[in-house]
Amino acid sequence: MQTLLYRSALIALKAGEIALRYYGGREYxxxxxxxxxxxxxxxxxxxxxxxxxxxxxxxxxxxEAVLDYEERKSLEYYWLIDPLDGTKDFIAxxxxxxxxxxxxxKKRPILGVVYAPCFNELYIALxxxxxxxxxxxxxxxxxxxxxxxxxxxxxLNGERKIQDSQLIACDSMFHSTQETLEFLKKYDLKxxxxxxxxxxxxxxxxxxxxxxxxxxxxxxxxxxxxxxLQESGGVxxxxxxxxxxxxxxxxxxxxxxxxxxxxxxxxxxYRDFLR
Numbered sequence: 001m002q003t004l005l006y007r008s009a010l011i012a013l014k015a016g017e018i019a020l021r022y023y024g025g026r027e028y029x030x031x032x033x034x035x036x037x038x039x040x041x042x043x044x045x046x047x048x049x050x051x052x053x054x055x056x057x058x059x060x061x062x063x064e065a066v067l068d069y070e071e072r073k074s075l076e077y078y079w080l081i082d083p084l085d086g087t088k089d090f091i092a093x094x095x096x097x098x099x100x101x102x103x104x105x106k107k108r109p110i111l112g113v114v115y116a117p118c119f120n121e122l123y124i125a126l127x128x129x130x131x132x133x134x135x136x137x138x139x140x141x142x143x144x145x146x147x148x149x150x151x152x153x154x155x156l157n158g159e160r161k162i163q164d165s166q167l168i169a170c171d172s173m174f175h176s177t178q179e180t181l182e183f184l185k186k187y188d189l190k191x192x193x194x195x196x197x198x199x200x201x202x203x204x205x206x207x208x209x210x211x212x213x214x215x216x217x218x219x220x221x222x223x224x225x226x227x228x229l230q231e232s233g234g235v236x237x238x239x240x241x242x243x244x245x246x247x248x249x250x251x252x253x254x255x256x257x258x259x260x261x262x263x264x265x266x267x268x269x270y271r272d273f274l275r
Contacts, residue, residue: 001111004056004103005126006149009113011051012099013144015044016117019084019099023118028091036087037064044099045083052079058103063220069250080104080247082220086196088174095119096173096195102223107248112224114197123201123228124153131156131204131231158232158262161206166190167264170199170211179214187269200225203261204232210269211259214239218252233262242274 022040029037045064052060060079061067072078079101084090086097095118103111110127120140125131132153142148162168169189171180184191192208200222202208226236226245236245239256264270 001126002129003146005111005113005124005129006146007055008052008101008103008111009115009122009124009149010144010146011048011055012101012113012115013122014051015047015083015099016115018047019044019090019097020117023090024093026091028087036091038084038087038090040090041084041087045081048081048083048099048101052081052101056103061220063218066252072248073250075104075248077103077105078248080109080220080223082197082218082224085221086198089195092173094173094195096198098196098198100197100220100224102220102227104223104247107246108244109223109227109247112227114201114224114228116196116198119198121198121201123156123204123225124149125156125228125231127227127231129231131228133201133205156204156228156232157206158204158229158234159206160209160261160263164190167210167269168192168208170194170202170208170259172199172213172215175215177214180212183212183214197221197225200229200236200259203234203259204229206261206263209261209264213258214256217254217257219247219249219254220252222254223247229259229261233265234260235265236260237270237273239273 019040058077062081082100085100089096099115101113102109112125114123120136122134171191236259
């Protein structure tokens, strides 16, 4: 599984290169749900599907090639990917988009890769091994190989890096809600806006404390960053079930949730949310 983690990370890095060829363009179409679709989404998707099939025998469910529930409901393992998470961020050219690759085992992610090409940020995690990031400067200067990734990873422990008495809450650039704003005000939280699955990764690396999401997400949006947060000591809690998010559901849509960094587990907001 460790080798599979690093190989899927290399696939994400290459998919990011492909997407960057289209970065700065304004052309897109709208899908049935009115979300935007770019050529970068499609070409990143094609590359990931082709190359994941070469490294493991698992079926693949992607935002751009959805695996029907009847095909995946009895699968023990399958890949769950978002070939370009944050297409609105991509079009807006704010850098906050990612390539997400996760491996699902019995309704939970056990392997995750999140790559933000514009920021040279790569995050990886494997259940039981931990969550890791890579120095953005080294990543930019290097031509990463399997061995390079193994030697240069930095462990994420979820410990808070910013010494501020006011808690920091991640919020979406494009999908915030009135409920979210009221939540931030209720708990006197300082908002930090960023895109895609980077919000959860920000919790994993100790630069924010909480991420309330009271708007729609899909399973492929969250799976990769979910295991990264989990392996850093944090958790994403479903607002309805009060349990960690579950995957491989009949509906690909997630319930609303709150993601908690390691430092917030057991604290006041966490306790309130579980009541």
